[in-house]
Amino acid sequence: MPKLYPPIAPYDSGFLAVGDDQQIYWETCGNPDGHPVLYLHGGPGSGCTDTARRFFDPTAYRIILFDQRGCGRSLPHAGEPETDLSCNTTHHLVRDILCLRHHLKVDRWLVFGVSWGSTLALAYAEQLPVQVRALILAGVTTTRRSEIDWLYRGIAPLYPEEWEHFQDGVPASERADDLVTAYHRLLNDADPAIRAKAARDWHDWEAASLSIDPRAKPPASWSDPQFRLARARIVTHYFRHAAWLEEGILLKEASRLAGIPGILIQGRLDLGAPLVTAWQLARVWRDAELVIISPAGHSVSDPGMEDAIIAATDRFAQPQRS
Numbered sequence: 264m265p266k267l268y269p270p271i272a273p274y275d276s277g278f279l280a281v282g283d284d285q286q287i288y289w290e291t292c293g294n295p296d297g298h299p300v301l302y303l304h305g306g307p308g309s310g311c312t313d314t315a316r317r318f319f320d321p322t323a324y325r326i327i328l329f330d331q332r333g334c335g336r337s338l339p340h341a342g343e344p345e346t347d348l349s350c351n352t353t354h355h356l357v358r359d360i361l362c363l364r365h366h367l368k369v370d371r372w373l374v375f376g377v378s379w380g381s382t383l384a385l386a387y388a389e390q391l392p393v394q395v396r397a398l399i400l401a402g403v404t405t406t407r408r409s410e411i412d413w414l415y416r417g418i419a420p421l422y423p424e425e426w427e428h429f430q431d432g433v434p435a436s437e438r439a440d441d442l443v444t445a446y447h448r449l450l451n452d453a454d455p456a457i458r459a460k461a462a463r464d465w466h467d468w469e470a471a472s473l474s475i476d477p478r479a480k481p482p483a484s485w486s487d488p489q490f491r492l493a494r495a496r497i498v499t500h501y502f503r504h505a506a507w508l509e510e511g512i513l514l515k516e517a518s519r520l521a522g523i524p525g526i527l528i529q530g531r532l533d534l535g536a537p538l539v540t541a542w543q544l545a546r547v548w549r550d551a552e553l554v555i556i557s558p559a560g561h562s563v564s565d566p567g568m569e570d571a572i573i574a575a576t577d578r579f580a581q582p583q584r585s
Contacts, residue, residue, distance in 0.1 A: 267317040267569055278338070279366050281359045283350035288336035289329040289363055293321035298396075298580060299369045301360070302328045305378030305402070308497030310335025318375065318572050323580035327372070329363055331356055334493050341496045342489035344451070344458060348496065353506045357387045364394065371396045373579050377563060378402040378536060382506060382513065389519045398525040399575045401568065402533060402561050403541035405513040406506040410540065415442050418472060418534055425471040432464035447499035450492065462491035465498070472534040475560035517547040525551035526575040530559030530568060
């Protein structure tokens with residue numbers, strides 16, 4: 264039965280200047296002569312983890328990871344309140360992928376995106392399909408307004424206690440409005456105590472629906488105040504702008520993926536990224552296979568998710584298709 268590959272350390276890493284006074288941290292692991300694979304983390308703003316390296320056979324893949332602007336080890340860090348996020352958009356991240364590809368001298372690569380990373384993977388692949396050998400997406404999102412509204416209002420009846428706490432985190436006068444915008448304002452307040460509380464409240468709400476297991480704990484990084492502030496600032500920055508994407512554009516432009524094989528891995532009980540988005544994408548991207556995991560939610564640690572991911576990456580580890 265598939266399982267995560269053993270822990271592995273990078274054989275190379277560095278910082279790449281990508282303009283706008285931004286430096287993105289990158290690393291490469293596995294086989295320097297293997298199939299290039301690019302890992303795109305979620306969030307937005309979560310950064311890469313050591314576990315992400317373990318989704319790929321290190322004898323078959325040249326595993327490439329990077330921390331997106333403002334998070335992880337990239338600089339400047341959004342956990343510093345003075346860090347300007349105006350040059351941190353989906354379009355900037357796509358450009359960063361192009362810069363990294365050029366820097367590492369990659370021709371075509373497998374692109375793996377999880378959660379928000381699936382939105383970024385689609386935005387990149389639809390813009391430059393010739394650079395993409397295949398796509399694997401887990402916890403599929405396209406960051407439509409409807410998806411954001413579901414996360415920060417529609418899901419509320421399923422978690423009434425946590426929702427009440429989330430609402431209580433903003434002034435009463437703002438609770439009937441857009442909570443993403445309200446939290447964005449609090450996360451950029453001049454008072455560090457207000458920023459810290461808002462970041463904690465934001466993550467408490469997200470943690471409620473992260474896994475199907477009510478006993479599951481959020482990632483250890485979520486206990487770090489600087490991580491929480493950076494991630495919450497970036498998430499609200501992206502979501503209040505719907506990721507600077509025309510509503511539904513990634514589904515409308517999915518025809519550009521024709522000829523690119525893909526695997527969509529989706530928990531049937533995923534409340535963070537409901538199954539309907541992956542199903543809609545598979546309907547218009549005929550080269551994609553939809554793999555539904557029951558029971559599993561949004562966490563890649565939920566039952567069956569890691570096995571499905573490893574099975575998918577192992578499939579594309581075979582000799583490159585023409």
